[in-house]
Amino acid sequence: MSADIIQAMDLQKHFDGGDIKALNGVNASVKKGEVVVVIGPSGSGKSTFLRCLNLLEVPTGGKVLFEGVDITDKKADINLHRQKMGMVFQHFNLFPHMTILRNMTLAPMKLLKKSQADAEAKAKALLERVGLSDRANAYPSQLSGGQKQRIAIVRALCMDPEVMLFDEPTSALDPEMVGEVLEVMKELAKEGMTMVVVTHEMGFAREMADRVIFMAEGKIVEEGTPEEIFMAPKQPRTRDFLAKVL
Amino acid sequence: MRPSASQSWPLEAPDWILNGPEWLNDLGYDFYKSFVFDNRYQMYIKGLGNTLLLTLLALLIGVALGVVISLIRVSWDKNHTEMQGPGKFFLGFFNALAKVYLTVIRGTPAVVQLMIMYFVIFASSRNKVMVAALSFGINSGAYVAEIIRGGIMSIDTGQMEAGRSLGFGYVATMRYIILPQAFKAVLPTLANEFIVLLKETAVAGYVGLTDVTYAGNIIGGNCYDYLFPLLMSALIYLILVMFFTFLVGKLERRLRSSER
Ligand SMILES: Nc1ncnc2c1ncn2[C@@H]1O[C@H](COP(=O)(O)OP(=O)(O)O)[C@@H](O)[C@H]1O
Ligand SMILES: [Mg+2]
Numbered sequence: 001m002s003a004d005i006i007q008a009m010d011l012q013k014h015f016d017g018g019d020i021k022a023l024n025g026v027n028a029s030v031k032k033g034e035v036v037v038v039i040g041p042s043g044s045g046k047s048t049f050l051r052c053l054n055l056l057e058v059p060t061g062g063k064v065l066f067e068g069v070d071i072t073d074k075k076a077d078i079n080l081h082r083q084k085m086g087m088v089f090q091h092f093n094l095f096p097h098m099t100i101l102r103n104m105t106l107a108p109m110k111l112l113k114k115s116q117a118d119a120e121a122k123a124k125a126l127l128e129r130v131g132l133s134d135r136a137n138a139y140p141s142q143l144s145g146g147q148k149q150r151i152a153i154v155r156a157l158c159m160d161p162e163v164m165l166f167d168e169p170t171s172a173l174d175p176e177m178v179g180e181v182l183e184v185m186k187e188l189a190k191e192g193m194t195m196v197v198v199t200h201e202m203g204f205a206r207e208m209a210d211r212v213i214f215m216a217e218g219k220i221v222e223e224g225t226p227e228e229i230f231m232a233p234k235q236p237r238t239r240d241f242l243a244k245v246l
Numbered sequence: 247m248r249p250s251a252s253q254s255w256p257l258e259a260p261d262w263i264l265n266g267p268e269w270l271n272d273l274g275y276d277f278y279k280s281f282v283f284d285n286r287y288q289m290y291i292k293g294l295g296n297t298l299l300l301t302l303l304a305l306l307i308g309v310a311l312g313v314v315i316s317l318i319r320v321s322w323d324k325n326h327t328e329m330q331g332p333g334k335f336f337l338g339f340f341n342a343l344a345k346v347y348l349t350v351i352r353g354t355p356a357v358v359q360l361m362i363m364y365f366v367i368f369a370s371s372r373n374k375v376m377v378a379a380l381s382f383g384i385n386s387g388a389y390v391a392e393i394i395r396g397g398i399m400s401i402d403t404g405q406m407e408a409g410r411s412l413g414f415g416y417v418a419t420m421r422y423i424i425l426p427q428a429f430k431a432v433l434p435t436l437a438n439e440f441i442v443l444l445k446e447t448a449v450a451g452y453v454g455l456t457d458v459t460y461a462g463n464i465i466g467g468n469c470y471d472y473l474f475p476l477l478m479s480a481l482i483y484l485i486l487v488m489f490f491t492f493l494v495g496k497l498e499r500r501l502r503s504s505e506r
Contacts (some may be wrong), residue, residue, distance in 0.1 A: 058328060074330075083413035093408035097426050106422060107412040161411060227350055 005067060005163060005194055006030040008055055012061030013048050013218075021049040023059070030163070030196055035189045037049060037205040037226075038198045040215035041241055046198040049215065050167050053196065054078075054085045067162070075128055083111055086156030090168040092148040094140035100127070100151055101136040106157045112159070119158070126154040130184050146177030150184050157188075164188065166197040208215035214238045257283060280474035286465050294482055295462030300379050300457065301444045307383025308443070309436065312390025315344045317420065319391070320398050325416065344391075351388035357449040359385055364453040374455040378447070387444055394436050397428035433501060437494040441487055448483070458482045 013023040022045045030036050038046050049198040051057040053064055055078050063072050071081045095103050104123035108114040127133045130150045138146055149169055182204050189195055189208045205212055205226060212229040214222045222235045233239045263274040281287045363381040368500035371377055401424050409419030451460030462479030466472030
């Protein structure tokens with residue numbers, strides 16, 4: 001057995017009866033504690049790949065192993081596996097009808113059967129860490145975008161996940177708020193959290209990634225360390241892309 | 247004594263009408279026979295009570311039914327391509343049933359449904375209010391179902407994804423995350439459904455239930471003069487509708503300000 005926490009094997013995802021091939025045979029693995037950053041042009045299948053890892057998109061072919069278990073198997077209880085895979089979305093997706101505290105305690109209380117006191121203690125400790133203790137009783141609509149995304153991150157952390165999946169967590173933010181969210185993600189990475197991050201923040205990729213995956217047209221074109229990808233890309237398509245974004 | 251007037255007054259008119267100003271005599275007499283004589287005003291009160299009770303019960307039944315029907319429809323539309331086995335069979339069966347219900351209920355007049363309910367299905371029951379409430383509730387449920395379905399579909403898909411990504415199942419995500427938001431979104435529309443229902447129950451007299459309309463109808467028949475009794479029925483509805491419309495407006499403003 002390898003130390004791979006996630007293994008994607010020949011992932012295929014076709015939409016509209018095969019007309020759109022969003023993923024076309026993707027093989028990738030993520031080791032425990034690793035930070036993997038996925039880059040690539042818009043429409044290349046980055047989100048689809050990430051969403052296949054926790055089965056928000058059900059792949060039309062291939063397998064996803066999580067902690068060695070095939071979660072694409074019909075018999076697998078996907079809800080249980082998802083509890084250990086936190087996800088952060090581009091548009092935050094906080095629950096607007098609940099306070100911040102309730103956003104964070106709902107899943108631990110209902111799914112992990114934590115007591116309210118335990119769930120709130122954990123939530124408050126996490127709020128403290130991201131500097132938002134004073135917003136515990138606010139509603140999402142009272143927060144700025146950067147605050148919302150920091151809450152979305154700690155909401156996922158309340159479930160004590162093994163892996164965190166990020167889908168362009170800073171793309172919907174005003175530029176001045178990008179930093180505060182990246183800061184939280186960097187801290188998380190330094191603490192050893194396993195992370196798969198789809199992003200256009202090349203600075204973050206360079207600084208934090210253990211491995212960078214470049215995708216185009218539903219395939220992994222190239223992968224390697226940030227040095228390999230950013231300093232010496234082998235594929236022409238990788239070079240083209242980097243020339244445009246750097 | 248004014249003979250012209252007394253000839254058209256089959257009832258003994260009380261002194262307070264005879265002694266009043268002349269121009270008020272006929273009006274006063276009409277008022278007297280429509281509301282005072284034989285304690286007829288009590289019938290409007292009874293009618294008012296029945297109309298309100300009937301509307302409220304029907305709405306409760308309608309909402310309960312509407313939630314169930316809309317959930318079946320939404321779950322089927324959302325999940326049937328990925329489902330299999332007995333779960334798919336049952337959901338498909340209930341979805342088909344829901345469609346038949348929606349088609350039949352919305353395709354036939356409420357008053358015919360009421361008569362079938364009272365004279366055929368519950369022919370042995372004499373509890374008019376309960377039978378009528380059930381009938382109007384089943385009728386209303388078809389409309390409430392579509393209102394709630396619209397509310398559920400108005401919620402951003404990211405909410406379902408966020409719930410599922412935390413580990414909640416489809417049903418739990420619906421319960422804790424989608425439905426509370428959908429309800430809030432359609433609350434003013436549901437309150438309006440109450441007002442619509444209030445007027446729609448006016449056909450309850452077809453099964454002899456004394457509601458506001460039937461009270462006016464009976465009294466009009468008893469006095470051989472429908473003007474005052476039916477105006478009274480209309481006035482009661484108007485006041486109720488204006489009052490509830492005012493409440494719905496308040497509710498809408500409250501909801502809007504809580505959106506922050
Ligand atoms: N639900 C969907 N239905 C149809 N096509 C989709 C859907 N989701 C994504 N796609 C298509 O799949 C391709 C990959 O999309 P996506 O994974 O979102 O790319 P990226 O995140 O890299 O921008 C695109 O062509 C997109 O239009
Ligand atoms: Mg994307």
